[in-house]
Amino acid sequence: MFDLVAQSVFSGLLAGAYYALIALGLALVFGTMRIINLAHGELVLLAGYIAYTAESRFGLDPLAALPAAIIIVALTSVIIYLLLTRIRVDREINSLILTFGIAIMLTNGILMIWSADIRSTTSGWYLDSIIIGDTLFAMNTEILFAVIGVLVVGAVWWWLSKSWYGRALRAVSSNRDAAKLMGIDPRTTEILSFAVAGLLASIAGIALYSGKVIEPSLGHSLTIKAFIITVLAGLGSVPGVLIGAVLIGVAESLTATLWSSALQGLVSMLLFLIVLLVMPSGLFGRTRRRG
Amino acid sequence: MAKLLEIDKVRAGYDAINVLWDISLTAEEGKLTCILGPNGGGKTTLMRAIMGLIPLRQGAIRFGGKDISNVPTWNLVADGLTMIPEGRMIFRDMTVEDNLLIGGFTRRCRANARANLEMAYSTFPRLKERRHQLASSLSGGEAQMLAMGRGLMEEPKLILVDEPSLGLSPLLTDEVMAILEQLKAQGRTIILVEQNTHKALKIADHVYLVRGGKVVLSERKEDVDMDRLHDLYFARDVAANRQDA
Amino acid sequence: DELIIGSQIPLTGSAARAGMGMNEGIQVAAKVFNETNGKHTVKVITIDDESQPAKAVAAIEQLNAQGALAFTGGYGSNIIGPASDAAERLGKVYMTSGGVATELSQRGLKTFFRISNATGYAKALAGLSDTLDLQSFSLIYSTRESTAEVAKLLEEIWTAEGKKVTLHPFDPSIADFKPVLHKIKLQDRPEAIAMVGYENDYVGIIRAAKVLKPDAKAIMGTWSLATPKMWQDFPDLMNNVYGTAPLPYPAQFNTPEEQTFAEAYKEMHNKEPDYLGIFGYVQGLLLFNAVAEAYDAGTLNSGGVQDALRKTEHDTLIGKVIFDESGDNTNFAHRMAQHQDGAVAIVWPKESATAEARFPAVPW
Amino acid sequence: MMKYLSLIIILAGAYLAVPLQFGGNDYVIGIVVSALTIAGIAVAWAMLGNLGGMISFGHSAFFGVGAYGSALLAMNAGLPVFPSILAGGVIAGVVSILTMPTLRLRGPYFALAMLAFAEIFRILAIEMRWLTNGSGGLLSIPRLPTVFGFDFGSRLGGYFVVLTLVLLTVFVYWLIRNRPEGLALRAMHDSEDATLVVGVNATRLKAAVLVVSAFLTGIMGAFNAHYINFLEPDYAFNGSWTTLAIVAAIFGGYKTLWGPVAGALIVYLVDQFVFKAIMPSGHQLILGGLLAAIVIFSPSGLLPWLASRFRKEAGDAAHP
């Protein structure tokens, strides 16, 4: 029994780090611009397919596809931003439609280019098992991307809270005109943030491709997962993303172990609701003063 | 004295309404120019127009002889022109300290950011007590201090200050006026919009009265006649208060 | 004469993968029919149902408006249900292989026909396990309709035979199967692991099993598993895995019919046929022949197609097809195959076996 | 007066011209019924979104509950179909009370909490096999009946029913919107404290629109169950009921009364009749492009855009 639970928690932690990678790009854009990028999951997926092409066509290792993925995905992300800036009125709401439209286009584009077959890495190393202390089992890729995930969360957190551009980005999101008065060009900072979101999506995409199975219709559920975690974290909180993701990961995994995989979704959604009802602005959300 | 800022027959406003009507005004280098005027006269709008936050519909603005009519706000700031807006324009979702630090965003000031931060804290000790608190939790006056402190991080040549005393206690209002005088002594140029006529006139060199989007009076401080100033204020009030009579 | 047949199929959306496979088979059937019939040709009009029930219904109605004499296609019982209802209302035959839920043939429809059903799949797995004399199972299945149904049938069969079965349902959105496999490894300790799901589920389960290496003698699954494609895409996962399959690979096409099919398929799609292609082909050809027969008899509008389908046995690539009153193929029985180093060898039933089963053997 | 006239013309067109023109074509009518179903959800959604400032990502929860409620009542309790549709709506309304703790959440927090409910209901529908038959779903749900010789179970019959339901939904929205309660609700959007201190019981008002919106959505779900005669958890609680409705509402202009209806009709009909004809599979690619293009060119939605175009043209004509 102990082994069972230990492995379950371990799997949950790894799953959590992976979820955090998926969610981080969305959380960044949402936290700083209040824009829900409904095409985020498709960006992740796109990176996965780029890795697939690199591997199946050119025999490249999935990680070696990262530069190409970053260029293409970050560019796509920036294009989404440039389109978003053309919306003049009610940007928070209208961005839903715009990014939804883009998501549909990406899904169908991916379907046309890569067909509906399922894809996943064939590079043996990623899938080989690694055994820790005789009782904990994982795939190499899970450990690798869990480590990368934690590092990336740390890096993004540092960037947002301590660097000049990160601070500028938060300033722009808080009060655009005031930010201009500080000498900040809002467009540059926002482009930067979308590019970073694209970069994060690329890393997530490689993690996805090298550990799970991809197919063209997957994007939507990735977006939803990312969004749930972002909200659970508390909008704009980067450490919250990691903690929220791990919470969901462990809850899912424990449900599967102690109860049934069929109820994973039920339990994680209930957990989500309970957290929100106790903390209406998420785990690390901040409430505004009244009056 | 050199004219640091020249505003030449500027028209500007919001969507359907025009607020500024061919307004002209200059600020001399190293001096404190005070803009007075009744509420809704367009003083804030004028500052926003200077800073490029709203587009000019007509006219031109020159800064140090260079036309800045179409220069984006952030470039103006980089060139040393800045505005300290009213306290509502702080970054509510950031901590007090981050608010201050971002004031030193321009490349020019980044190196001095830490030193300037300490300076802002020593000017407004209240802010230091609240440094890790979210700006949104500040009281009205504290927010006003924050806006002021943030502006001090920028090391500008020309500062536009919009009603710095708004919501400040009498003691702090005096403090703020003293800071402005000090800045002037450091050779900076200041344009001050203020409702507290009394205190503003004490430190001003030149006075403009803006009403209905137009300049109705432009005088050196020495020449200001308080009664006439009041009359000019009244001109509008009498009209607006018709119903009460 | 040219006979118009409507094909309602998911080419986009969640069922696109299967839909495309089935569509390839139907296209081959049309080609073969047109080249061999001599008297009639068929024109297949295909409409994408986008994997959505309401659009499938609309597709049927649109095909009807375009003059379709009968319908084929469909993947997923949830979509086939309302689509075949719509066909019934129009009084035209609906022929499929993509919906296996038992309930579909319990609705008392007159025009609904299918060549495959859940029982056939369950029987195949149960049959193989009898032959291998397996006594205890961990059954991992998706909570989707058809998968849950096959799992339920399997459980019934095995329990009736006095074997031990532990159920592990999972939600279709699950990707990490390690917790389940770990439970199986430590608690169930079964002789065999059985899976009812789809490609992505199989890949996830086998990967988790490769990591955790439970001590089982065999791992088996249902559709979409023992296919050349799975071997091609996931060679390291598939060796020794059992799954249902109508034909072995490399295909040994013995009868002339099988050969025609294989050639036409290669020519059109430039690849080896897989089971969905075969099913699509069989259902297509059955329907075309029946429509042609009814057309000749002038009974198109008086139930001629149904009668043609019901009255005789049909020899097809997947064996004899016999439709009962409710349109189910009572003779449907699947074969079990095993991935053997790149080959898909039929190992059950004995009479069609192309190789010995490797046992005990798992991919890890 | 002009306004009423155009309303009458539209109504006459909807009840008379469309059936006369397309009545015989089940395919066309079927698509229009689907579009109107989305329209109904879109209006109910926009009511909550515009009036309550509550953007919900989980309206499929109410759609599914209404559908299952009505189908089960009709199948197991033998309730006639029309009353059971009404009951389906009531059940959805009652179930929305369960979701009321979410009313204290704002913006995205609320949106996703509703999504969580939809997901929970979907899984419950799978797991509560004794009631719902699990993922096997319900087949052969009773059709709409024949009343006074008119078969409401036909495509055309379904059209009249759903059209009436959508119009009633719009009417309810209109009623609420024009009362001070409607104003207060709209105000609550981004100034909840401002409304509280003048005496608005914000929670109660929000709860009330939530119930009404859930009821109306549930009715659409119930109608759909009897129209398509089939239900399963993935279908009834499918996220696309919400997504399509949101897209339709925002696309058409979610702050207007008729925007959601127009949006649903245009998005669905253009996609199915035009784009699908151009590009039989993958036509959603064009749809995606259209959606993106419209928000860029007309951010407040299609209807306001058309209105401004119309006004402009009228103006241009007046001053050549």
Add this chain to the structure above:
Amino acid sequence: MLLTLDHVTVAFGGLVAVSDVSFSVSEHEVLGLVGPNGAGKTTLFNAISGLARPSKGKMTFCGHDLTGIPIHKRARIGIGRAFQVPQPMHELTVRENLIVAQHFGTGHSNPGKIDEILDLTRLGHKANRDAASSLALTEQKALEVGKALATNPRMLMLDEVLAGLETNGKRAFMQTLDDARQRFGVALLMVEHDIETISNTCQRVLVLNFGKLIADGSPEEVFRNPEVIRSYTGGETA
């Protein structure tokens, strides 16, 4: 007594913003509340109107114990509130703002009174046109007062509604407020940093410093208090 506060304390985490404050307000009284920035004046208003919950102490209004009474009910029993940072109902026009306030604050509608309030606050010319969010700051403050008046309050809490007005504007506004007070019979509890205005209008002044009530008395008395001078006025008098 209209309002009584009995040892009220409000804290945010470790920060005590209002500390053990007791006072009362009688009908029709005009009471000033002053103090340095961050002294807790707005927080005190929040506690009375229900936006902040006191950790200690008791408040009664017109005989109602305020503990546990939700915000909207407090408005209905006669507590009116104008925010320091104006909070217009953004999407509505000025008139609609007032209609909502009246309908919910009083339970009935009276268009005549709304026109009266529009006159009083000089917002008549902007009543129907624009969304309230496009008003200038001073106009938004006037609207704050208007909304509070529309609820038919027995006590009006004004949080720096005069800030930003020039001297004449202040005088005129005070005049209209006094009119309103007499016409509608309300008590005023006002926060203001302008000593002249406070001295001219208030019968009684309360002074807060660091959350504590440090003085309570007539303006002359209070502004002569050395502690008040040191912490607040710096010697400035009217």
